[in-house]
Structures are given as C-alpha cells and as structure tokens.
Amino acid sequence: MTEKILASLRALHLLSAEQAAAMASYEREKPFSLYYELRTFLSLGVTLLSTGLGLLIYKNIDTLGHGVLVAGIAGLSAAGFAYAYRQRQPFTWQLNPRPSTGADYALLLACLTLLTLVGYLQYQYSFFGTRYGLLVLVPTVVFFFCAYRFDHRGVLSMALTGLAAWVGVAIAPLSAFSQNNYDLPHLDAAAIGLGLLLAAGGLASEYQDRKKHFGYTYLLLGSNLALLALSSALWRSPYNAGFLPPGAAALLMLGLSGALYWYARRTHSYVFVLLGALYGYIALTYLFFQLDNSLSVGLATIYFPLSAVGVVLLLLNLKKIVASHEQ
Numbered sequence: 001m002t003e004k005i006l007a008s009l010r011a012l013h014l015l016s017a018e019q020a021a022a023m024a025s026y027e028r029e030k031p032f033s034l035y036y037e038l039r040t041f042l043s044l045g046v047t048l049l050s051t052g053l054g055l056l057i058y059k060n061i062d063t064l065g066h067g068v069l070v071a072g073i074a075g076l077s078a079a080g081f082a083y084a085y086r087q088r089q090p091f092t093w094q095l096n097p098r099p100s101t102g103a104d105y106a107l108l109l110a111c112l113t114l115l116t117l118v119g120y121l122q123y124q125y126s127f128f129g130t131r132y133g134l135l136v137l138v139p140t141v142v143f144f145f146c147a148y149r150f151d152h153r154g155v156l157s158m159a160l161t162g163l164a165a166w167v168g169v170a171i172a173p174l175s176a177f178s179q180n181n182y183d184l185p186h187l188d189a190a191a192i193g194l195g196l197l198l199a200a201g202g203l204a205s206e207y208q209d210r211k212k213h214f215g216y217t218y219l220l221l222g223s224n225l226a227l228l229a230l231s232s233a234l235w236r237s238p239y240n241a242g243f244l245p246p247g248a249a250a251l252l253m254l255g256l257s258g259a260l261y262w263y264a265r266r267t268h269s270y271v272f273v274l275l276g277a278l279y280g281y282i283a284l285t286y287l288f289f290q291l292d293n294s295l296s297v298g299l300a301t302i303y304f305p306l307s308a309v310g311v312v313l314l315l316l317n318l319k320k321i322v323a324s325h326e327q
Helices: 002-011 015-029 035-060 065-084 101-125 131-147 151-171 185-209 212-234 246-266 270-290 295-317 318-323
Strands: none
Touching: 002 015, 002 270, 035 101, 035 295, 065 101, 101 131, 101 151, 101 246, 185 212, 212 246, 212 270, 246 295, 246 318, 270 295, 270 318, 295 318
C-alpha cells in the first residue's frame, strides 16, 4: 500500500526520488508497537489463570483438602496485592502518568482470586451464613479502594458490578435465592435508580476533575444498567409492571438515549452514539406498535424497511455525526 501511494505521488511529481526512498525506508524500518497486543494477552492470561484455579478447586476439592485450597488461594491473592502495593505510585486524582503494567495485572489477579476465596469460604464453610449482602459487599468495598488507590479502571468495573449485585441482593427477599424466583418488578426500580446514580457520578467526576478518566466507566456501566432495566420493564404485563408502566419506561428510554447522544457528540464517543441509537430504536419501536395493534402487520411492512435504511445512514455518517459537534 505504501509503495502504491508513493508511486502515485512520484507520478504527480509531488515527491522526488530521494524523498520517496526515504519514506519507504522509514515505513519498512519504523518500530511496531505491541503494547495493546501484550496487554490483551496479559488480560487473557489472568482470566485463564483464575478460571483454571476455579476448575482445579472443583475437580480436586475432595483430594487436596480444604485447608490447603484456602491457604493457596489466599496466598496467591495476598502476593498479588503485595506486589501491587510495592509498585504503587503516589495517589493522585488525575490519570497516573507512570502506570506499572506488571502491578496492574497483579492487582487484577489478586482481586479475581479474592472473589474465588470469598466464594469458596461461603460455599464450604457458610462463612457469611445467610447474609448474602455482606458476601457481596466485602469484596466490593475492597475493589473500590483498590481502584482509586491504584488507579485501575478494570478493578473499578468489578467494583461497580459488585455494587449492582449488592443492591440487588440487599432488596431481594430470601426466596429469590432459595426458590430461584427473580420475577421481582421492584428490582427494575433499583437497577434504574442505581444506573442513573452511577451515570451522574461519572458526569460529576468529569466536571470536578476528580479521577476524570473514571467517568467513562461510570457512564458506560450506569447507562447500560438503567437502559437494560427499562428494557425489561417494557415487556412486563401491566398487572405486574411495578412502579413503572411499560409506556412510561419507553419514554424514559427515549430520554436517556437522547442524553447519551448529546454526551457522545460532546465527547466524540462512538460507543455512546451506538448505545443511544440502539436503545432509542427499541423504545421507538415499542411505542410505534402500541399506537394501534390492529395495524401492526401493515405498519411493520413500512416501519422496518425505513428503520433499516435509517440504521444504515447512521452507520455511514457516524464519524461525521460524532465529529460535527463544536466543543
């Protein structure tokens, strides 16, 4: 490709032979960064290691001995935390300018093995009894502390996931776990409220310039949580709709999708444009077919082709849409 471009420029007499040769030599010999590839392999390695540890426990739980397993998991987790602590940088509310890749992945491994340890203690010894909220809350608090102290967005994602799980566990009755009954409309309200709170926290972190780079994680997880809960509310029966009727849920989805679109244009984010378009399309489709159910077949023959054209136009003009906003 480079040779063809240089040849075209030579044919137009825009480059001399010496300049073309120098550029070709630079393209052949310039260093190639493996940064993202190595980080991907490191993440995969940590995930596989923690998964393999879980399988090892499952297959050898009766032969290795519970004490040996607990000591081994705790030792591995403690070693990861100790290494991350030794390589720590001074705390700052800004992005850490000198991150340690080894410490980042040691911390991630330590947090994953801590989850394994807590789960094993609960399974084998009922360490927390029936206090399932405490079972989720303890590692969540540890993850939040580590995320902010070591400036780790991956651990922050685990902490936010744990927070969402803790809120669900805290408000769900015990029958949800003993009888696997998760048809609880009030969980939608909790998820929507928590999602909006996390999104607001992300905006606040950006506005106040306190861990501003965490704002993306808060907004992404919070908006997805709220919009998924609203999507769930769309399909509930009016007699089991909880606090939010399906029509109101669809309108709120449209409002949040519009807010995501505004934020995406302000920050030039493709992800939030796509999220806003996806959930907005779901809400708009729901409202469209609620207008008159007797015309649903005829409307479908018109609506879906036109909406498909709209999606194609959005994808074709995505870069222009994101880049057109004036800061």
